[in-house]
Amino acid sequence: MDVQSLSIPDIKIITPQVFGDDRGYFFESYNANKLKEAAGITETFVQDNQSRSAKGVLRGLHYQVAPKAQGKLVRVLDGEIFDVAVDLRKNSPTFGQWVGEVISAENKKQIWVPAGFAHGFLTLSDTAEILYKTTDFWSPEHERAIKWDDPDLGIEWPAGTTPQLSAKDAVAGSFKDAELF
Numbered sequence: 001m002d003v004q005s006l007s008i009p010d011i012k013i014i015t016p017q018v019f020g021d022d023r024g025y026f027f028e029s030y031n032a033n034k035l036k037e038a039a040g041i042t043e044t045f046v047q048d049n050q051s052r053s054a055k056g057v058l059r060g061l062h063y064q065v066a067p068k069a070q071g072k073l074v075r076v077l078d079g080e081i082f083d084v085a086v087d088l089r090k091n092s093p094t095f096g097q098w099v100g101e102v103i104s105a106e107n108k109k110q111i112w113v114p115a116g117f118a119h120g121f122l123t124l125s126d127t128a129e130i131l132y133k134t135t136d137f138w139s140p141e142h143e144r145a146i147k148w149d150d151p152d153l154g155i156e157w158p159a160g161t162t163p164q165l166s167a168k169d170a171v172a173g174s175f176k177d178a179e180l181f
Helices: 032-039
Strands: 002-005 012-015 019-021 024-026 047-054 058-064 072-078 080-087 098-104 110-113 117-123 127-134 143-145
Touching: 002 032, 012 032, 058 080, 072 080, 072 098, 072 117, 080 110, 080 127, 098 110, 117 127
Parallel strands: none
Antiparallel strands: 002 012, 012 110, 019 024, 047 127, 058 117, 058 143, 072 110, 072 127, 080 098, 080 117
């Protein structure tokens, strides 16, 4: 397992060791001991979520507030996405900053987004199937969203796609009005 920190050090890209030959491949997509040893991630995951999205679908920017804040370990089972995390921790040196990474079924990268961050992604391939583990259960009353194109964040989404949003994401609030950590 290879672990790299992005420009916001708490966001990690985890690339598994893949064993492959002309028959196919094998890799461990999750191993709590190796994740702790290689990345320092000790959280317990309590729920798996899976979504499928068409090209151009943008989901996010989503998060849950305390006491139901969630960390997410995200991977792509099929297709390719541009995955984004935004630091909402007001006492963090990277508060209000974002990072983005292309993750795909082909590159087998996973992204670790700890609690205290908003998360979203844009589907780049014709379809994408995403699986993410969470450190707390979904709680509608603690769920929040920030507008994907908020000018205060300045996220540089990949060009050439007009995002398709859910009704909920289309009316998401601004970063300046977000409930923070």
